[in-house]
Every structure is written in C-alpha cells, then in structure tokens.
Amino acid sequence: MPYQIRKIFGVDFSGSKKACNKIWVSEGIVHDNFLKIHTCRPAHFFAESHDTQSCITALYGMIAREKYAIFGMDFPFALPSSLTEENNWKDFIINFPLKHASAESFRDYYRQKTDGKEFKRKKENEKGAPFAAYNLWLYKQTFHGISRIIHPLVRNNLACILPMQTPDPENPWVIEICPACTLKEKGLYMPYKGKKSDRETNRKMIVDKLEQFNIMLDDEIKDICISNTQGDALDSILAAYAVFRNMQTLEGKNPDELEKRERDVYY
DSSP, rough: OOOOGOOEEEOOOOOOOHHHHHHHHEEEEETTTEEEEEEEEEETTTTTSSSSHHHHHHHHHHHHOTTTTEEEEOOOOOOOOGOSSSSSSSHHHHHHHHOSSSSHHHHHHHHHHHHHHHOOOOOHHHOOSOOTTTSTTHHHHHHHHEEEEIIHHTTTOOOOTTHHHHEEETTTTTEEEEEEHHHHTOOOOOOOOSSSSHHHHHHHHHHGGGGGGEEOOOHHHHHHHHHOOOHHHHHHHHHEEEEEEHHHHHTOOOHHHHHHHHHHOBB
16 A cells, blocks of 8 residues: 555654553544544553553554554664674664563663763764663663564564565555654754643643644644643654655655665654
C-alpha cells in the first residue's frame, strides 16, 4: 500500500518501570493534506496487564499487526558507526540483545568504550537531538526499543525499518523520530514537561500551534495533551507529525553509506 493511504502512528516510547503510563500512542490518517488524529492514549489501554514487559510486548504486537501503517518512534535505532563492531546496521540489530543483557550493561559497555564521553551520530548532531543513545536520560529507551521492538521486527521480517530497508508495501514501516528536534525546527523548543503552571502554559501554546502544521485535533485530545504533565501525549502527537511531514520522501529515499550504518532521524 503506498504512503498516501497508510495509517500514521506516533509513539512516545519508554523503558522505565512505569512504561505503561509513559508509552503513549497517537493514531491518525491523512485527509485533504491534513493529519487527523483519532486517538491519543497510553499503552495500558491496549496491554493485558500494566507491567513494563506486557506494555512493550503489546506495542510490538500492534506494529506487527498494522500491515498498512507507518510508525514514528522516539528512541535511537542505531549508535555512531565508530562505536560499533558490525559491518552493517542489520548485523548490529541482530547482535544487540546477544551483546547486551540489560540496559545497565548496554550503558556501561559504551561508557567504558568511550572513557565516559558521549558521542552522537552525524544526523543527531545535525538535527539537534539532545542526548546520545547511551546518555543517562535515554539509555533505557534505547536498550528496550532496540532489543524488544526493532530486533524482533527485523529478525522476523515483520516490518521495514526505514531508510535502511526497502519499503515493502505489504509490511508496516517504522522510522526514528525526535520530538525535541521537531520543536527546535519550529521555534517551539521550550520547557513543557512538568506540573508547574508555566509548563502547562507552554504545552497549551504548542498545542495551539499544531493547527498551523496541518494537524487536526478535537478538543478532547487537545485537553489530554495539555493535562498530561509529563508531555508524553504531546510527544506522541509530534511523533505522528514527523511521520506525516516526511511520508512523501520515504519511498524514494536513497540513503548514503553513513545513513546505512547510522540511520536517519526524522523531525
């Protein structure tokens, strides 16, 4: 199925102990050049139980089932090529859970390898991503995202991870996105996560601007994004928007050699 009629999912991912409340998924479709968001909800709505493993497993199952969809997910799908031993990205993904048994061992491995320094991929630097993949604030997302979402999708040929893999019209497509990069590019990068009144004001300001980006939200979803103090609901909307604004280029993108190793980051 071509990109024009694929469903769009934006996923704000988490590997924390509270992942069922922290993982949010927005779903929408393209209608008359607008992205119409139909639902915005946390992972516990579609998981059998509320533990982290169940919620991540449920998300993986959703991706595998949605054959005619594009998913934007906000965790790194790769590390700098200078830090990886594999000759290509697919081997890196296949070997990842064999090399790293836990999030902590993953972070320790790369901190030891870099003497505690943090290195980002070329596209992360170019597009203003705030953290390296093994940064203290991101390493659990990276570990669980690669080992429990990307790895099984690639191993079982259940999705096309773009731009690395050729888009298959009969499989879901998955791209890496960065909400912070989106906000920076739009001049809206401001503190919006937290319970303070100014953070709520900033969330409302961002939500009010979304219509200018051809995003259609009903009042209920707007209220959800503003009231969700951690910003996860809003991030899932931004993830869906990153898919929407890039979907026309996904089918024809020809990645260069570095992108084949490190992937691209969409915003």
